[in-house]
Amino acid sequence: MGEFELIRRFFAAAPVRRARLGIGDDCALLADCPPGECLAVSTDLLLAGRHFFDDVDPASLGWKSLAVNLSDLAAMGAQPVGFTLALALPSVDEDWLGAFSRGLLDLAARHDCELLGGDTTRGPLAIGITIFGHVPPEQALRRDRGRAGDDLWVSGELGSAALAVRERLAGRALPAEHPARARLERPSPRVALGRSLLGLAHAAIDLSDGLLGDLGHLCERSGLGARIEWPRVPVAGHLAALPMRDRMALALAGGDDYELLFSAPRAARETISRLTGEGEGRPCRVGCLTSEAGIRVLAADGTPWATDEFSAFDHFR
């Protein structure tokens, strides 16, 4: 099977509906944004052995490759439109490609996000996705729009995906049916929640590197500090039996949660409490932004804890 046959067979089954031109030309041509909205763009590159285990189920990998990009749109409050896929494959394995494209296109269909074009080549497994959405530019949930005194909210629960990674690295892989495996391998991007926060939230970021690390990015861009009340942090239920330090490490710095962290004025508190998000993604208030620099995590009695040990993931450190 050649490059063009591969694309036709696994990725270009249906013509695009919304875009003006999809796969098969030098460029795809996008439809216009709705009036008053502009195009939001994000890109991610996933590599075998770094972003996922080499033996990951290919359908889950297809799902997750798109999910992490949809999560970036969600964190901006953008409505998904379409994506491009650049794929390096060590060989043409039809079973693998069938499962990968099924997982990818399944999630794409759920978010009405069209595959617009791509590039395939032979090489060590790598998946590069660039995703497009639209958002009203004045309401976009930028990282630099937080204000001192804003409540801080987190959607869903934290720490499950990091638990699954930790157990696997320790040679005690959780069984495939364990809910933490699903959270790691098939995260649910909070697209509807992000969209519903337009006009309510000031700033947002998605949690890929861990709560404290990503909060650090939001604080830095907004020129603020933050206070997190540890008892309010929505730690995943199946971390309950772990020692306290482990729960903190996984929930505060674990990464791979793909939940939303956002700041909003107190006046929006009641409205946000009623937002259910998708499925289990209900937002939970965890602290506030402060004019004082630095991030403090407070125990139940208000004592601040040292958080230096919970540093965010950095690909080059």
Next chain:
Amino acid sequence: MGEFELIRRFFAAAPVRRARLGIGDDCALLADCPPGECLAVSTDLLLAGRHFFDDVDPASLGWKSLAVNLSDLAAMGAQPVGFTLALALPSVDEDWLGAFSRGLLDLAARHDCELLGGDTTRGPLAIGITIFGHVPPEQALRRDRGRAGDDLWVSGELGSAALAVRERLAGRALPAEHPARARLERPSPRVALGRSLLGLAHAAIDLSDGLLGDLGHLCERSGLGARIEWPRVPVAGHLAALPMRDRMALALAGGDDYELLFSAPRAARETISRLTGEGEGRPCRVGCLTSEAGIRVLAADGTPWATDEFSAFDHFR
């Protein structure tokens, strides 16, 4: 140096001017297209050892990574706007990164094409670029718009880049100052030519896999065949001393030319002849599209040649 410091230092020196929001958030936000135009998008993934030699000069690699994407915009008649960069690096080599980003941003500045965002990770060297431009959708130079009887045109000269690759693979690398090396390592995307063909040309494609292979794509999408008159093919001057079969192989199936192949009605012949393109990219009429299927290459006396041996490059064959 961490991931964020790396981005700041080498890639985010200047804020975006045209886009609403650039590097540093979950998404970039693009400016609106000019009235009557829509967004054109293309993506390419370049891997070490496959798309370029491991020891390539990093400044040239940065240039070429963007050039192949700009060439896709040119082939659609689109005006460049911006691009995202996904970069996997085996290590943080500041000299390498400095040269790579210089080459990349130099070409970007020449085409007023902004770096909008990206993703960096550690891994085998890989460069994924997604590029954006705008084009009037009704005039876009789609591959499927060719008509029987259209003239076929090629910009510039063919075969130089393939010569440089062939000599290198044969252990006889051309000296760095040889013009074929520049054609391979620093191709000139024909952006202004593509733009000037709007309203003149019917269909276009850029030459990345070789004239016959890319003509095959254009013919397939347009449901037509083609005739190429070999004496009209603009074979690069420094191929003159090679045997006939070598000249044909390099010019008809060599790849990496990044020239434009386009079809246009006879009525546009005079106007197109006067287009100079950028520098040495002047278009040259090489044949025509035919209602009869198949691609024939005719010798000076009109005899058709078998062209089966000049197959296009395919990453999975």
